[in-house]
Amino acid sequence: MMKIILAGANGTMGKHVATLIDASNEHEIVAGIDQKENLYHTFPYYQHIEEFKGEADCIIDFSHYTVVPSLVAYALAHTLPIVVCTTGLSDETEASILEASKRIPVFKSGNMSLGINLLLALVKTSAKMLEDQFDIEIIEKHHHRKIDAPSGTAKMIANGINSALENPKRLVYGREGNHSKRQDDEMTIHAIRGGTIVGEHEVIFAGLDEVIEIKHTASSRTVFAKGAITAADYIFGKPHGLYDMDHLIYNL
Structure with missing residues (x-):
């Protein structure tokens, strides 16, 4: 049975992960890491990961971007694989994750849904x-409590599109004013925040007299929790390296 440290255990995503693991015979949460008081689960809680002195096999992170450096440091010190699901990371944290992947397996994705990665x-x-021949626009929608904009998923999609283009586009965030005519070299990301929208991402290819729309809608956060647990299973026992959903999807 895989022993998991769950960071952000009292958050919305943490609760979804814990609920799935509670129903599993293959995983066990040995520690929850969260600044909030434990109100939901029976496993032991710690405010800081360094306080946990037990044994674990993997870390799943759905925490806050400020917590991720300490999680990565702990994973390095204890040679643990880590699944990083938190978005809005600083360049410094991104660099530390890349450096850590030279010594431990690190799975990182801006979105843990298999569907969004197929999109x-x-x-x-x-x-x-x-x-x-086509202009490219990205629209992302999330609930009104989401703190980062645009979403990590929208950035991931934009970067993925640019990686496929011979001439990558310049990213523009939103559009306003009287001198905002669309330029040929741009790709715009629009962020919408409202209500309890779980997550919606749409890519629009607008050409002459025709439009192609590719869209993914998440109706429950359970899809992200399932993806994180699947990612933990995937990297357990793997050599050091930086893994993402491409590795998982093409090895299903």
């Missing part, structure tokens, strides 16, 4: 075929 594969193929 990414589709839009990369589409962008490569339509580059010279």
Whole structure:
């Protein structure tokens, strides 16, 4: 049975992960890491990961971007694989994750849904075929409590599209004013925040007299929790390296 440290255990995503693991015979949460008081689960809680002195097999992170450096440091010190699901990370933290992957297996994705990553594969193929004839716009929608904008997933999609283009686009965030005519070299990301929207991402390819729309809607956060647990299973026992959803999807 895989022993998991769950960071952000009292958060919305942490609760979804814990609920799935409670129903599993293959995983066990040995420690929850969260600044909030434990109100939901029976496993032991710690405010800081360094306080946990037990044994574990993997860390799943759905915490706050300020907590991630300490999780990565703990994973390095204890040679543990880590699944990083938190978005909005600083450049410094991103660099530390890359450095850590030289010594331990690190799984990192801006979105843990298998569906959204299949969307990414589709839009990369589409962008490569339509580059010279279609404008590309990205629209992402989330609940009103989400703190980062645009979403990590939207950035992941934009970066994926640019990786497929011969001439990568300049990213623009929103559009306003009287001198905002669309330029040929831009790709715009629009962020919408409202209500309890779980997550919606749409890529629009707008050409002459035709429009292609590729869209993914998450109706429950359970899809992200399942993806994180699947990622933990995937990297357990793997050599050091930086893994993402492409590795998982193409090895299902």
